[in-house]
Amino acid sequence: MNENIVIRRETPADFRAAEELTREAFWNVYRPGCMEHYLLHVLRDDPDFIAELDLVMERDGQLIGHIMYMRAEIHADGGNVIPVMTFGPVSIRPDVQRMGYGTMIVRHSMRMAAELGAGALCIEGNAAFYGKCGFAAAYTRGIRWQGEPENASSPHNLLCVLKEGFLDGITGVYCTPPGYFVDDAAVEAFDATFPPKAKAKKPAVDITK
Numbered sequence: 001m002n003e004n005i006v007i008r009r010e011t012p013a014d015f016r017a018a019e020e021l022t023r024e025a026f027w028n029v030y031r032p033g034c035m036e037h038y039l040l041h042v043l044r045d046d047p048d049f050i051a052e053l054d055l056v057m058e059r060d061g062q063l064i065g066h067i068m069y070m071r072a073e074i075h076a077d078g079g080n081v082i083p084v085m086t087f088g089p090v091s092i093r094p095d096v097q098r099m100g101y102g103t104m105i106v107r108h109s110m111r112m113a114a115e116l117g118a119g120a121l122c123i124e125g126n127a128a129f130y131g132k133c134g135f136a137a138a139y140t141r142g143i144r145w146q147g148e149p150e151n152a153s154s155p156h157n158l159l160c161v162l163k164e165g166f167l168d169g170i171t172g173v174y175c176t177p178p179g180y181f182v183d184d185a186a187v188e189a190f191d192a193t194f195p196p197k198a199k200a201k202k203p204a205v206d207i208t209k
Contacts, residue, residue: 005101006058007108010066014056015044018066018091023194025091032199036089038182038190043068046179050085053112057092057105064093065105069113070179072122074143076172085118086177088125106133110162119166120159122174127155135160142171 010018019037026034043049050069057065067090074082087109092102110133113121122138123130124145138159144150145157157174161167 004060005104007055007065007105008058009052010054010056010068014063015041017063018056020194021063021066021093022089022091023191023197024094025097026089027197028200032201033191033197035182035184035187036091037194038187039089039180040066040068040091041190042182043070043179046070046177048072048177048179050116052116053085053087053109055105055109055112057101059096059101064096065101066091067105067109069109070177072177073175074120074122074167074170074172075175076170078170078172082119082167082170082172084120084122084174085113086122087113088123102129103132106130110134110160114162119163120161123158124156125158127158130158130160133160138174141167143167143174144172146173146175 019040022040023034023037026036028034044054048071050071053067053069055067056063067087069085069087072084072086074084076082090102090106110121121135122143123135127135127137135158137153137155138144138157139153141159143159144152145154148154
């Protein structure tokens with residue numbers, strides 16, 4: 001890791017700056033405006049939140065990135081419930097995107113997740129980007145997302161096994177933590193506490209690189 005890059009636990013003193021960074025990173029990317037800064041704000045108090053994996057990235061002492069993790073579950077077709085983890089939002093400051101910092105913070109956090117005992121990670125994201133970090137389409141391992149038909153083959157629902165053999169012989173349904181489902185009115189009310197920004201619909205791009 002470059003000596004001017006630090007990845008560390010987020011502290012309360014970082015909260016607003018991380019939310020501002022996340023807002024800038026996601027604004028008008030996936031929809032007019034964004035909701036990811038509100039997610040960050042509320043998920044810190046969610047019971048599935050993993051404080052040890054709530055991380056910020058600094059370059060020369062300036063905040064340039066953030067990632068957070070949540071506990072999640074796969075409900076196996078055999079009836080058992082398998083604990084996994086998920087992460088997101090992942091934010092990189094717009095002026096330093098596509099410079100490798102997204103890959104750096106994701107890989108660093110994945111190593112930490114493995115050390116904390118995570119056997120597998122399930123996320124939604126860009127397969128081309130996250131494939132570099134070891135993720136593959138979840139359906140190829142027999143894992144489908146909650147609410148999807150059994151034959152669903154979404155390329156954006158991704159899985160990475162961190163512990164060898166952890167999901168061997170397992171098929172089932174990944175359940176997104178309920179905290180990720182938020183009310184649009186609550187998003188708008190929270191966003192009103194930030195400086196106004198123009199909303200627009202633009203082609204989606206990968207903001208994590």
